[in-house]
Amino acid sequence: VLTRDEAQTRAQLLDVRRYTIDLDLTTGDETFDSRTVIRFTVRADQDVTDTFVELKPAELRSVTLDGQPLDPETLDENRLPLKNLTAGDHELRVDAAMRYSHTGEGMHRFTDPTDGETYVYTQLFMDDVQRVFAAFDQPDLKAVFELSVKAPDGWTVLANGITEHTDGVWKAAPTPLISTYLVAVAAGPWHSVRTEHRGLPFGIHCRRSLAPYLDADADEILDVTRACYDRYHEKFEEPYPFDSYDQAFVPEFNAGAMENPGLVTFRDEFVYRSAVTDTERQTRAMVIAHEMAHMWFGDLVTLKWWDDIWLNESFAEYMGYQTLTEATRFTDTWTDFGVVRKGWGYDADQRPSTHPVAPEAVNDTASALLNFDGISYAKGASALRQLVAWLGEKDFLAGINTHFTRHRFGNATLADFIDSLAAATERDVHAWADAWLRTTGVDTLTPRVTGDNGTYTLTVERTGSRPHRIAVGLYDPDLTDEGRLTLRERLDLDIPQTDGRPIGKRPALLLLNDSDLTYAKVRFDPESFRAVRNGLSGLPEPLTRAVVWNALRDAVRDGELPPHTYLDTARAH
Structure with a gap:
C-alpha cells in the first residue's frame, strides 16, 4: 500500500x-x-x-x-x-x-x-x-x-x-x-469492426464467439461514439488528445468499464446476446459517453492523488448523462439517473460510513478504494449538476476549458479545479465548494404555503446548510382529463430565500426540485401530498414523476410516511 x-x-x-x-x-x-x-x-x-x-x-x-x-x-x-x-x-x-x-x-x-x-x-x-x-x-x-x-x-x-x-x-x-x-x-x-471518424481511427472489439452479436449492434455503438465525440468537441476547446479510439468488450471484467486513453475496456456483457430493453441500450450508451469524458477529465488532466478520484468520476458521470441527452436519441437520461443512481447516493450519504464528496485526507491507496461509492459517483455528479444550474453552463464550460489549458497532460487538485472555475465567474465558487464538497449528509427542503383569496406565497424551510438553486413546479388539475395534472409554471428559486415568493393562485401540487437540479430530499405540504396520492401517474413528464417517487421513498426511509401509504400509492400509480 x-x-x-x-x-x-x-x-x-x-x-x-x-x-x-x-x-x-x-x-x-x-x-x-x-x-x-x-x-x-x-x-x-x-x-x-x-x-x-x-x-x-x-x-x-x-x-x-x-x-x-x-x-x-x-x-x-x-x-x-x-x-x-x-x-x-x-x-x-x-x-x-x-x-x-x-x-x-x-x-x-x-x-x-x-x-x-x-x-x-x-x-x-x-x-x-x-x-x-x-x-x-x-x-x-x-x-x-x-x-x-x-x-x-x-x-x-x-x-x-x-x-x-x-x-x-x-x-x-x-x-x-x-x-x-x-x-x-x-x-x-479479437473480432474487430473498424472505421474512421474525423480522421481518427475508431474500433470496437470482442472475442470471436460474440462476433455476431457485436456486428448486430455495431452501428448503434459507433453512432453513439461518433455523436459523443462530436458533442465533446463542441463543449471542449482542447481536441481529443490521443491518436486513436478503440473500445474493447472484454470477458470477466471486474468493473463496468475503464477509461484507458485510446483503449477503453468494457465488460462484455454490454455485447447483448438476447433481446434487451431500450433502458439497457441507454445504459450502455451512457457508459460509452462516461468513459469518453474521461479522455479529457482523468486522462488529459489527471488527479495528483487519489483524494480527488471523485472529481474524475463525478465529472464523467455528469458529462455522460448530459451529453447523451444532447447528442443522441436517448433524451431522457436524467430520469434514469434520478431513478437508478441518485438513490445510491442518498443511501450511502445517510450511513455512518458517509464521507465528503471531496475528502481532505486519503492517506493511502487502500483508503482511496473505499471511496468508490454512491457519493463519489451519484452525489458528486448531482453536485456538479447543481453547480451548472447555479453558475450557468456558459461559465461552467469556460472554467472547464481553462482547467484543461492550464493542466493539459499534467496533474491537478480540487483547488486547481475550483480556481479555474473561479476565473470564469464573479460568484464565490470557493464558498460553494466548501459547502457542497467538504460536508456530509443530505439537506431536506420543505415548502410552506401561506395566503388566501388567490394570492399565495411560498417559503422553503431548509434542514442543512448548502445553498440550492432549484426549479419549483406549480401543477393544476387538467380540466379536460380527470386525474391528470398540467404544469402551470416552473419558478427558479435560490435557497436560502431572502423573502417569500409569490405564486398567485394555490396550485394543486407544488413540487420542489422539479427537474431534479439539486441533491436534496424534498417534502410536500398537505395539499400537494393529496394531489400526489390522487394524480402521480398523471404528471406529464417522467423526470417529474421520478422526483416525486424519490421524495416518497425518502419520507418512508425517514419514518415520516407509513410504508402502507407508499405501497397504496405504488399500487395506484
Whole structure:
C-alpha cells in the first residue's frame, strides 16, 4: 500500500521521462515475460537519496541501475529499493516473469469455453500496474510509454496508441504523458469492426464467439461514439488528445468499464446476446459517453492523488448523462439517473460510513478504494449538476476549458479545479465548494404555503446548510382529463430565500426540485401530498414523476410516511 506521504516525497525527488516495455505473451499459460527500461531524473536540488520502484513478479531475473547490477533479493513485498541516487539522469532495467491473473487485476487471462480461444487484457487501476511491469506507481509521475508485445500467431494486440506488427511483435505508438494506471494492453484473436471518424481511427472489439452479436449492434455503438465525440468537441476547446479510439468488450471484467486513453475496456456483457430493453441500450450508451469524458477529465488532466478520484468520476458521470441527452436519441437520461443512481447516493450519504464528496485526507491507496461509492459517483455528479444550474453552463464550460489549458497532460487538485472555475465567474465558487464538497449528509427542503383569496406565497424551510438553486413546479388539475395534472409554471428559486415568493393562485401540487437540479430530499405540504396520492401517474413528464417517487421513498426511509401509504400509492400509480 502506497501512502500519500510516500507519494509526495517521491514526486519531489523524481521526474520520470519514459518507460520502454517489452512483454512476451508466448511463454506459457501461467506467466509472461516483462522487460522494462525506466528513464528518470533525480532533481538537481536533491542530495544523494533513496527511493523505490514497485513490482510484483513471479520471478525477478535481473535488475540493473545505470549499468550496475542490483540484487534481486532486495525486493521486499512489492518494493525494490533504489539507494544512493545522485542528482541527474538514471536508467533502470528490470527483467521479470509475471503471473497472469484470473481475478481481474493486472494481466487477466481468459480462455473462452465456447471455442477454446484465449484472450488477455490489463486492468492497472489504482496500484495494479506492478503486476505487469516495474513502475513508479503513482498518478502524478506521468511519463511517455513505449510498448512492444510479442503475441501468438493469429492474435491482435491493442494498446493506448495505434499498433503495427512484424513477425509476431506488435509495437504501439509512444503515448503522450500519461499516468501508470492508464497504460493498457488487450491481446487475442479479437473480432474487430473498424472505421474512421474525423480522421481518427475508431474500433470496437470482442472475442470471436460474440462476433455476431457485436456486428448486430455495431452501428448503434459507433453512432453513439461518433455523436459523443462530436458533442465533446463542441463543449471542449482542447481536441481529443490521443491518436486513436478503440473500445474493447472484454470477458470477466471486474468493473463496468475503464477509461484507458485510446483503449477503453468494457465488460462484455454490454455485447447483448438476447433481446434487451431500450433502458439497457441507454445504459450502455451512457457508459460509452462516461468513459469518453474521461479522455479529457482523468486522462488529459489527471488527479495528483487519489483524494480527488471523485472529481474524475463525478465529472464523467455528469458529462455522460448530459451529453447523451444532447447528442443522441436517448433524451431522457436524467430520469434514469434520478431513478437508478441518485438513490445510491442518498443511501450511502445517510450511513455512518458517509464521507465528503471531496475528502481532505486519503492517506493511502487502500483508503482511496473505499471511496468508490454512491457519493463519489451519484452525489458528486448531482453536485456538479447543481453547480451548472447555479453558475450557468456558459461559465461552467469556460472554467472547464481553462482547467484543461492550464493542466493539459499534467496533474491537478480540487483547488486547481475550483480556481479555474473561479476565473470564469464573479460568484464565490470557493464558498460553494466548501459547502457542497467538504460536508456530509443530505439537506431536506420543505415548502410552506401561506395566503388566501388567490394570492399565495411560498417559503422553503431548509434542514442543512448548502445553498440550492432549484426549479419549483406549480401543477393544476387538467380540466379536460380527470386525474391528470398540467404544469402551470416552473419558478427558479435560490435557497436560502431572502423573502417569500409569490405564486398567485394555490396550485394543486407544488413540487420542489422539479427537474431534479439539486441533491436534496424534498417534502410536500398537505395539499400537494393529496394531489400526489390522487394524480402521480398523471404528471406529464417522467423526470417529474421520478422526483416525486424519490421524495416518497425518502419520507418512508425517514419514518415520516407509513410504508402502507407508499405501497397504496405504488399500487395506484
